[in-house]
Amino acid sequence: MSSQIGAISSINALIGKAFQQPKGNFADSLNSRYTVSLLAVSAGLLLSSHFWGEPITCWTPAQFTKSWTDFVERYCYVHGTYFVPLEEQLSFDEEDRQKVPINYYQWVPYVLACQALSFYLPRFIWTMMSKSTGFDLTGAIKYVDRFWHQVRDNESSLEGRVKQFESRAAAYIWDGIRLARRKKGEQMSFHYMFYAVFQAGNAWIQWLWLNSLLQSSTYTFWGPGIVIDLFSGNDWQVTGHFPRITHCDFTRRRPASVQLDTVLCVLTLNIYYEKLMIFLWFWLLFVAIYSTANAVAWCLSLCITSRARSNITRFFFAHGKHGKQERFFKLLGKDGLFVMQQITTNVGDLPASYLTLAMQNVIEDWDEHDNNDDGNMIPKIK
Known part of the structure; x- marks a missing residue:
């Protein structure tokens, strides 16, 4: 419990430190203030939901005791689940039916927290370089x-x-x-050129990281694709993007055998992940494009x-x-x-x-x- 409270306190401290810095131009504020705050707040809220809420609920057989149900839910949360449309029959081949894994679910808060730190990193490096001059x-x-x-x-x-x-x-x-x-x-102007280029490159890296997080087998760049699907009426039950209901396999030991069981699990937070991730996909793309334009403008201005x-x-x-x-x-x-x-x-x-x-x-x-x-x-x- 104390570690989770400490993590949230660290996020609050990061937000406070970001807003204590001079505002800089709009690209600086976009990266080291607004984006850091957006990612840190999102990470903090989701982290608290994961630890103090019920991020996953699995439908277990009636004969399962509460301890068995708790074990299954924790196992499926840690191990991950996979998506198969409910109207489709599950394949007997384990690898075939798990071809759409949902591995990102438990990692989203940590990824967002790391991205918040990453967006603050260029500003921190620039501050250190500025003092070294x-x-x-x-x-x-x-x-x-x-x-x-x-x-x-x-x-x-x-x-x-x-x-x-x-x-x-x-x-x-x-x-x-x-x-x-x-x-x-x-040296100061040269250091700032390095900072501006590094800031733009970092923004592109964070956008690509977010894009690769969902492991979409349908789209290379899933942001516009998911938006088009939503407007076309193709929701998660068809596409498998941010599914609310998934499957989870686990094994039970019997006296003379090992039995494979499959349960349905509800991923409650995917309701929020869908909206948040789509927004962040376009937000980080905008930040990356604007930061690149800003870096080019500053390089021209300083040269x-x-x-x-x-x-x-x-x-x-x-x-x-x-x-x-x-x-x-x-x-x-x-x-x-x-x-x-x-x-x-x-x-x-x-x-x-x-x-x-x-x-x-x-x-x-x-x-x-x-x-x-x-x-x-x-x-x-x-």
């Missing part, structure tokens, strides 16, 4: 977000807000970028710096700053552009615009007075 991007995003809420409530003018950002947030970000550049060079620069330049235009910023972008570097993109994505355009103006002032001041110490660390950007 010498710049705590997650901490910086949280700091700017908290600082923006303070400035928004206490200062209303553009000049005042920029000055506030310049004295604290911009100086903090710029010092962190320079320190990371001294220690590791410019073609003019695109990233245009996203920052619009903040200067929005506040009437039409001068050239070539020197600013050269000093900011590829990782600096990436940090500004991440802050914009997580905190919003308005605070990011104030931070951009403040960063320009801080960097220009540093370039004028302090550049002699680490001028060799100026990155080269085409």
Whole structure:
């Protein structure tokens, strides 16, 4: 009992940890927040139903005692059942009649829990890689977000807000970028490209794993096939997908022989599995496609710096700053552009615009007075 409670507590902790992370772009939220929460909640509810409910009920002969009935149900739950339409006669060949096994039934909660962990894994790896660069991007995003809420409530003018950002947030970000550049060079953007590609690949792996879980002999990709069957009136009694009633074989020892018995079993949770699995099939497919598009977009953005620069330049235009910023972008570097993109994505355009103006002032001041110490660390950007 304590192990099951511990498992559910771990799932709750995973959900809480997922929502403590910066939201990132929509693909990040889709993978590490919404999908993790959806899978973890589903796994927790199904796990509790398996342990504290009656996931399987078997129809045993009248002469069976309660202990025999309990044994049969536990055996069939652990060993697995198989589907044969009720109107068909059972074959005497054991292998032939068990050609449609229902092996996934007891494993679904554990598979969903593993998938929840798998969807959180890329974000965890990215957090570790981010810290290894010498710049705590997650901490910086949280700091700017908290600082923006303070400035928004206490200062209303553009000049005042920029000055506030310049004295604290911009100086903090710029010092962190320079320190990371001294220690590791410019690695942050490369690490994020790896993370985005890994996240997309992981989403496809989880979708394929879910697709293979049901072992459908009728469809390669069973999601659309089952939906079409349902709309066509071909339910589980015909197709054998998520059957409510299955068969189970077990042997009983007699004094002089071993007797094979077959019982009918009701798989209650297949009523819910059918709806949940169809939804998850399409959900994970959507997550995989969107994550792939996001990975391609980020790779292009980080490789073609003019695109990233245009996203920052619009903040200067929005506040009437039409001068050239070539020197600013050269000093900011590829990782600096990436940090500004991440802050914009997580905190919003308005605070990011104030931070951009403040960063320009801080960097220009540093370039004028302090550049002699680490001028060799100026990155080269085409």
